[in-house]
Amino acid sequence: MTKRISIITLFTIFLLMIATPVQAVYEELGGGKYYTLIDENNQVIHQTAMQVYTGDEYIAADNSKYRVVEIVGETVRCVYQGKEAMPAVNYDEQKQAWVVEGDAVQAGSGSKQKTIAIYHTHSDESYTPTDGKSSIDGQGGIYDVGNALTQKLTALGFKVDHNTNNHNPHDINAYNRSRKTAMTLLKTNPDVILDVHRDAVPASQYQTQVQGQNATKVKLVVGKSNPNQKATMEFAKQIKAVMDKKDPGLSNGIYIGKGDYNQDLNPHAMLIEVGSDTNNKEDAEKGVALFANTLPTVLGVSSGSADTSGQQSGPAAKPLTGSNRGIWTNILILVVVVAAAGIGFYYLNRGSVKK
Numbered sequence: 001m002t003k004r005i006s007i008i009t010l011f012t013i014f015l016l017m018i019a020t021p022v023q024a025v026y027e028e029l030g031g032g033k034y035y036t037l038i039d040e041n042n043q044v045i046h047q048t049a050m051q052v053y054t055g056d057e058y059i060a061a062d063n064s065k066y067r068v069v070e071i072v073g074e075t076v077r078c079v080y081q082g083k084e085a086m087p088a089v090n091y092d093e094q095k096q097a098w099v100v101e102g103d104a105v106q107a108g109s110g111s112k113q114k115t116i117a118i119y120h121t122h123s124d125e126s127y128t129p130t131d132g133k134s135s136i137d138g139q140g141g142i143y144d145v146g147n148a149l150t151q152k153l154t155a156l157g158f159k160v161d162h163n164t165n166n167h168n169p170h171d172i173n174a175y176n177r178s179r180k181t182a183m184t185l186l187k188t189n190p191d192v193i194l195d196v197h198r199d200a201v202p203a204s205q206y207q208t209q210v211q212g213q214n215a216t217k218v219k220l221v222v223g224k225s226n227p228n229q230k231a232t233m234e235f236a237k238q239i240k241a242v243m244d245k246k247d248p249g250l251s252n253g254i255y256i257g258k259g260d261y262n263q264d265l266n267p268h269a270m271l272i273e274v275g276s277d278t279n280n281k282e283d284a285e286k287g288v289a290l291f292a293n294t295l296p297t298v299l300g301v302s303s304g305s306a307d308t309s310g311q312q313s314g315p316a317a318k319p320l321t322g323s324n325r326g327i328w329t330n331i332l333i334l335v336v337v338v339a340a341a342g343i344g345f346y347y348l349n350r351g352s353v354k355k
Contacts, residue, residue, distance in 0.1 A: 027051045027172055029074070034201045037076045039066065045078060046253065048219075048273075049200035052076050055224070057256040059084045059240075061217075087238050089245040089297070098246055098297045100238055114299055116153050117190035118146050119163040121178035121262075124170050125198045127281035134200065134277035138166040141281045145274050146196050148285035152292035157301070161188055175262060182262045182269070191299060193269045195261065196288070197221075203278040208249045208287075216275030216287035217252035218243070223260035223271075231267035235298070239270070242294040250290050 027050070029035070034049040037058060045066060046058055056068040058078065063086055066078035088101040126141035128134045143164055150162045163185055167177040178195070185193055199206065199219070206216040220236045222229065236254050243251045252273070263269040272291065275284035 028170070028200050032200075033074055035071075035074050035076050037066065037068070037078050039078055039080055046255075047201040047205045048255065050221075050255075050257065050273075053258040056258060057081070057224075059254040059256075061244075061251050061253050084237070086241045086244075087234075089241045091245075098242060100242065100297060100300075113157070113159045114301060115159045115161065115188055115190040116295065117161045117163070117182075117185040117188065117193040118149060119165065119178060119181050119185060119193075119195055120146060120197070121167055121174050121195050122170050122197055123166045123168050126277065127198065127275065127279055127284060128277050129279070130281040135170065138168050142196060142198055142274075144281060145198070145284050145288050149194070149196065149288045149292055152289040153295065156292060156296055158295070161185055161190065175259075179262050179265075182265055186265060190266075191268060192295065193266055195269070195271045197271060197273050198279075198284065199273045199276045201276045201278070203276055206252060206273075206275045206279055206287075207283070210247045210249050210287075210290055213286060214280075214283050215250070215290060216279045216284045217250060218287055218291045219252035219273040220254045221261060221271040221273065222254060222256045223263050224256055224258055226260040226263040228264060228267040228269075232263050232269065235268055236270060238298045239294050242297045243291065246293060246297070247290045250287065 029049050029051075034047055035052045036044055037046040037048075037052075039045050045060055045064075052068060052071060054068050054071060058066050058068075060066070063084045065081040065084045067081050068076055069079050070077040090099055090101060091097070092099045120140070120142050122140070122142065123138050124135040124140045124142075126132075126134055126136045131141040146162055146164070150160045153160045163181050165178075165181045167174050167181070182193060182195075206219075208215055208217050220239060222232050222236050226232055233254075233256070240251050240254055261269075261271045263271070272288075274288045274291070275281075
């Protein structure tokens with residue numbers, strides 16, 4: 001009997017292993033090291049400290065798309081894939097607003113006011129010029145950047161849930177810890193959930209000027225192992241397209257990397273990199289505030305009035321295919337696993353009774 005129960009236990013664990021979403025493989029090189037992505041002509045196209053894998057893709061600021069084909073030390077060789085098609089964004093004179101033509105996102109949160117959830121998987125991330133060091137255990141300067149984002153979104157009319165849980169240490173399991181936070185945030189059914197980070201590369205990679213003021217660029221990160229990847233990718237492209245129209249110079253492209261970054265939980269879950277540890281935190285705060293300006297347009301609401309109960313000057317919205325699909329898929333998988341384990345237990349015990 002004990003042997004049969006052990007077999008059932010092992011079988012259940014196996015099913016859970018194959019059903020559990022692949023977590024993000026996100027690690028920084030550390031020690032001041034970082035990857036340099038180059039094209040076929042040995043021209044530098046990007047730099048990042050996050051772990052890079054063969055098969056990863058990068059859409060640069062000018063929408064050129066590259067695929068990683070070889071990694072030698074910290075040098076990453078990429079092949080040009082052509083220009084990535086982006087959503088059309090135009091200024092509507094009648095509505096006096098920027099409009100994502102025919103494809104604005106309406107997440108349908110069920111509440112009158114649009115909600116944005118914010119958290120930080122890497123709670124230690126900081127900005128050396130202003131915080132004194134690049135990593136502060138549980139009290140990183142990244143929280144200040146999250147606060148700046150919260151203040152700007154609130155001013156735009158959004159309801160904001162900024163979670164400041166500590167997910168240290170900064171290791172490969174940080175995403176398993178922050179997943180619990182993300183799932184808690186999802187109980188309020190937010191329209192967007194943002195995991196706010198910073199990179200660790202030379203300051204020049206992110207330093208920029210937007211509308212005459214110093215700021216850092218913002219990079220979007222999409223996970224390839226995310227079952228919502230198609231919807232998440234479309235969401236990222238809409239954000240980038242709006243950034244390019246409203247604030248040229250703000251975008252540092254879209255990185256499509258290995259893992260899921262907890263994006264399987266919601267199609268509008270987005271990881272953003274706001275500057276580098278070598279940039280001033282104040283510039284990162286300005287960059288993330290500019291980034292906030294994209295969300296009213298992407299979500300199809302007027303700036304300063306994210307409350308959808310009143311008259312809207314924003315565009316009519318269309319739902320993005322796949323909303324909440326990730327959550328229900330996970331629930332269904334768990335039901336199947338439990339059922340399979342129960343059936344196996346029943347038949348094994350049935351055999352034992354007959355004997």
